[in-house]
Amino acid sequence: MTEDELFMRDAVRLARHALDHGETPVACVFVSRALREVVAFGVNATSRDHCGTAHAELQAIRQWQERWGGSGGASGGTGGEATGTGVPGSFSDLCVYVTVEPCVMCASALRQIGVSKVYFGCANDRFGGNGTVLSLNSPQSRSLGATPPYAAVPGLFRREAIMLLRYFYVRENDKAPQARSKGNRDINTRDFPPLHWGRYIGREEFGREFGSRELHRYDDDLDLAGDGVADHGIDWTLIDSRHDRIVDALTERLDTLERSGRYHFGKKRKIAAESNIIT
Amino acid sequence: MVKKCNNTLKIDYKKCIVEERLLQIVNLENVNEADLVDVWAIDIEPRESRKVIDLIRCHTQDQDPINLQHIKRIKKSHDNKTLITVVASKELISDLSELECLLKKEEINYKSVIEDVKVPRIGPSTKELITEWSTKYWPINWNGNPNDQILTSYEFDMDLIKDLLGRITAKASSEQLTGNRFPIVSAFVDPKDKANVLFATDKRCNPSYNMLDHSIMRGIRKVAERQKANAFNKTFTGTTYLCVDYDVYTTHEPCSMCAMALIHSRVKRCIFIKDMPETGSLKVGSGDGYCIHSNKALNSKYEVFQWIGSEYDVPKLSKSTCT
Ligand SMILES: [Zn+2]
Ligand SMILES: [Zn+2]
Numbered sequence: 001m002t003e004d005e006l007f008m009r010d011a012v013r014l015a016r017h018a019l020d021h022g023e024t025p026v027a028c029v030f031v032s033r034a035l036r037e038v039v040a041f042g043v044n045a046t047s048r049d050h051c052g053t054a055h056a057e058l059q060a061i062r063q064w065q066e067r068w069g070g071s072g073g074a075s076g077g078t079g080g081e082a083t084g085t086g087v088p089g090s091f092s093d094l095c096v097y098v099t100v101e102p103c104v105m106c107a108s109a110l111r112q113i114g115v116s117k118v119y120f121g122c123a124n125d126r127f128g129g130n131g132t133v134l135s136l137n138s139p140q141s142r143s144l145g146a147t148p149p150y151a152a153v154p155g156l157f158r159r160e161a162i163m164l165l166r167y168f169y170v171r172e173n174d175k176a177p178q179a180r181s182k183g184n185r186d187i188n189t190r191d192f193p194p195l196h197w198g199r200y201i202g203r204e205e206f207g208r209e210f211g212s213r214e215l216h217r218y219d220d221d222l223d224l225a226g227d228g229v230a231d232h233g234i235d236w237t238l239i240d241s242r243h244d245r246i247v248d249a250l251t252e253r254l255d256t257l258e259r260s261g262r263y264h265f266g267k268k269r270k271i272a273a274e275s276n277i278i279t
Numbered sequence: 280m281v282k283k284c285n286n287t288l289k290i291d292y293k294k295c296i297v298e299e300r301l302l303q304i305v306n307l308e309n310v311n312e313a314d315l316v317d318v319w320a321i322d323i324e325p326r327e328s329r330k331v332i333d334l335i336r337c338h339t340q341d342q343d344p345i346n347l348q349h350i351k352r353i354k355k356s357h358d359n360k361t362l363i364t365v366v367a368s369k370e371l372i373s374d375l376s377e378l379e380c381l382l383k384k385e386e387i388n389y390k391s392v393i394e395d396v397k398v399p400r401i402g403p404s405t406k407e408l409i410t411e412w413s414t415k416y417w418p419i420n421w422n423g424n425p426n427d428q429i430l431t432s433y434e435f436d437m438d439l440i441k442d443l444l445g446r447i448t449a450k451a452s453s454e455q456l457t458g459n460r461f462p463i464v465s466a467f468v469d470p471k472d473k474a475n476v477l478f479a480t481d482k483r484c485n486p487s488y489n490m491l492d493h494s495i496m497r498g499i500r501k502v503a504e505r506q507k508a509n510a511f512n513k514t515f516t517g518t519t520y521l522c523v524d525y526d527v528y529t530t531h532e533p534c535s536m537c538a539m540a541l542i543h544s545r546v547k548r549c550i551f552i553k554d555m556p557e558t559g560s561l562k563v564g565s566g567d568g569y570c571i572h573s574n575k576a577l578n579s580k581y582e583v584f585q586w587i588g589s590e591y592d593v594p595k596l597s598k599s600t601c602t
Contacts, residue, residue: 050510051503052521052543053496065489104571105539109491112536112601126577127539133576134569136535143535143558143566145599 004119007031007097008156010038010250012121013243015099015164018043018056020242025164028056028098029250030064033116034088037257040064041250057098057106061113064094067254068264088263092116092148099161101154104129107136114147120154121161123195130154131200153209154200155224159192159234167239190232194221288435292427296587297435301550304561304583306570307426310404313416314575315397316345317369319378322361322390328353331364334385339367349402349425351418361390365398365417401425433582441590443468443476443528444552448591451530454480455594462594463602465494465529467502470547472517477501481602493602495529495537499544522546530593532559532585534601538571541581548582553593558601 001009007029014027023044030040042060046052068089087093091114096102099121102110107129110118118130118137129136130152139149166187197206197218206218217224225233257263288298295303323331335352345368353364372378375392382389398417403409404424413419422428447464455462461481468476479498482488488497502522509515518524522544532555533541541549549572551561559565561572561583572581596602 049503050506050519050521051500052545053499053540054503055543058491061489061491069486103539103543104577105536105543108534108536108539112534113490127542129535129539133574134535141567143560143569143601145558145601 003036004097005156007038008099008119008121009238010041010246011097011099012157012160012164012238013246014041014043014056014250015161016239016241017243017246019164019168020244021048023047025168026056026098026100028060028096030060030115031095031097032088032263033093033095035257035263037263038250038253039094039257039263040067040254043247053105055103055106057096057102058109060096061109067258095119097156099157099164100124101128101130101132101152103127104134104136107134107152108144111136111141111144111147111150115150117150118152119156120152121156122158122165123154151205152200153205154197155195155210157235157238158195158223159225159232160239162192163187163189163234163239189234192223192232195223196221288437290430292424292430295426295430297430297433297584298437300586300588301435301440301584302587303426303430304563304570304572304585305426306563306573307404308563309575310426311408313399313403313412314401315416316400318345318347318396318398319366319369319372320363320393320396321366321382321387322356322363322393324388324390325362327388328362328364330385330387331366334381334387335366338381338385339371343368343371345370345400347398349420349422350398351420354418363393363396365396439468439473440528440550440586444550444586444591446476447478447528447530448552448593450478450480451594460484461596461600461602463494463529463531463596465498465527467498467522468526468528469502469517470524470526475517477505491536493534493537495527495533496540498527499540502544526550529602531555531596531602532561532565534558535560535566535569535571536601538569539577542571542577546581548584550584550586552586552591554585555596555598555600555602557598 010029011027015025018027019025024046027043028041029038031037032039040060040063042056042058042063044056045054045059094115096110096115096118098118101120101122101124102118103124104127120130123132125132127133135141136144137150137152141149170187203215203218207215210224223233290297332352347365347368350365353362356363366378378392399412399419402419402422402425403412404426406421409419409421443466447466450464451462454464459480461483463481465479466476477498479494479501481494482492482497483490499522506519509517510519524547527541527546527549529549529551531553532551538560554562554565556565560569563570571577572583
């Protein structure tokens with residue numbers, strides 16, 4: 001299993017955790033590309049917070065800022081160049097693994113803080129901001145100030161992400177007062193819509209990500225793991241078991257990283273100094 | 280038929296300006312390309328039409344999320360012997376069994392259900408297009424430019440609007456004076472609790488916040504916190520779910536993150552003062568031209584107006600600032 005897959009597995013476990021707590025099953029982890037370690041994570045909390053904007057990505061940004069102390073805005077404009085590009089603690093060192101394509105709001109937020117890359121599981125058909133509805137991450141999008149575009153790569157654990165959403169919608173339907181079409185409650189575990197890779201990344205980029213042997217998947221809109229293999233290419237144990245310890249486990253990993261002193265926000269001191277003027 | 284408001288507002292339908300001050304911000308670029316919606320139609324004998332019309336009046340017309348006032352409900356079938364009648368949109372009635380159940384309950388005799396009928400979601404903006412659309416899609420009534428009716432149906436409390444725009448402008452100026460380099464302010468008004476306005480400032484420079492704490496994002500959070508606090512308060516009469524039907528007033532045209540956050544929060548209207556030609560996401564000519572509030576692909580919608588009078592002087596920001 002690749003490192004990218006391992007990070008996305010953490011995101012999928014968190015999404016399952018969200019489902020078990022009555023939230024839309026979408027979650028993410030932020031990874032430092034230099035350290036190859038999780039530095040923040042977020043789970044959808046729209047229901048708990050009574051707030052339509054408490055999406056996983058924004059929760060992770062908030063957590064990242066609270067733990068590592070970066071305000072980012074101190075550099076002015078829209079850019080948040082914390083320290084030099086790509087060094088631990090800078091926004092441009094962050095890579096996001098999220099189970100569902102960021103919506104337009106979150107895609108814009110990730111661009112405004114300046115993350116370097118996003119991996120997502122399945123497309124967000126209604127609100128997707130990384131290629132499905134709009135492409136806020138693309139170089140053509142110029143309305144987001146000075147921050148650079150970022151690559152968004154779909155496909156990792158896509159079917160697992162879709163299945164979790166299906167579990168959620170069936171539950172929601174049952175809760176609705178006029179629950180109709182009860183016959184439709186059997187969850188579809190076999191059919192998955194084609195993945196139109198070309199909407200999100202170029203063919204070459206796909207080859208670099210997943211290897212040239214897999215290019216036929218790009219050409220035929222196929223999943224990375226899919227039809228013809230056992231269990232429809234789905235890791236059922238990942239989505240069908242509860243992951244009650246996942247939040248604690250990730251928090252422990254962040255604590256360990258913090259104690260190690262290997263990761264910190266570069267401008268901490270400077271921001272504290274500026275804050276005297278602001279108040 | 281649009282419910283007429285009993286106000287006497289001056290509306291310039293051509294320029295889409297209310298009271299010479301509020302410019303309607305809407306993407307009219309694709310308005311003359313029909314946006315089709317799926318509807319349920321049934322094939323009936325002419326003598327059944329009375330009963331079907333009654334059914335539409337009592338059970339579907341007012342409940343339908345798609346307003347179908349602009350289409351003729353009945354047209355003749357190809358052989359001229361029977362009538363094809365549009366009963367409801369598929370957004371109101373999602374599956375066939377539900378439709379059949381309703382028809383049975385109302386004792387409608389019908390020959391068949393025609394499944395693949397599509398009609399324009401809203402009528403065309405000019406009379407000339409009526410004939411074209413009627414032959415191409417489905418017979419349509421001319422009730423005037425649909426946007427005129429939309430404008431007529433909106434309600435404006437000009438005194439309240441002016442008061443709030445004055446207050447956010449004043450707050451923005453004092454933010455600037457106290458050193459906030461992003462003097463952007465928004466006000467959130469609950470339709471059921473108009474007296475308790477929530478104001479939010481941009482906090483991206485404050486070290487206990489982050490660079491995404493734009494005034495609109497903070498306002499939405501404040502509304503959520505108020506609702507959480509009121510969740511157990513039985514005397515509370517305000518809205519308890521997201522920002523449903525809220526009016527939002529803001530000094531600068533929102534960026535794409537904030538504009539989308541307003542869709543997630545289900546606000547009814549956003550009025551801004553200063554447009555942001557590079558980073559804005561509502562005006563057709565702003566930024567990448569997303570028109571997030573009236574983007575067909577994003578489905579959900581809210582009303583947007585820009586105050587075009589010179590009464591409110593909001594702080595100037597650098598062009599590349601996302602607001
Ligand atoms: Zn989002
Ligand atoms: Zn904004």
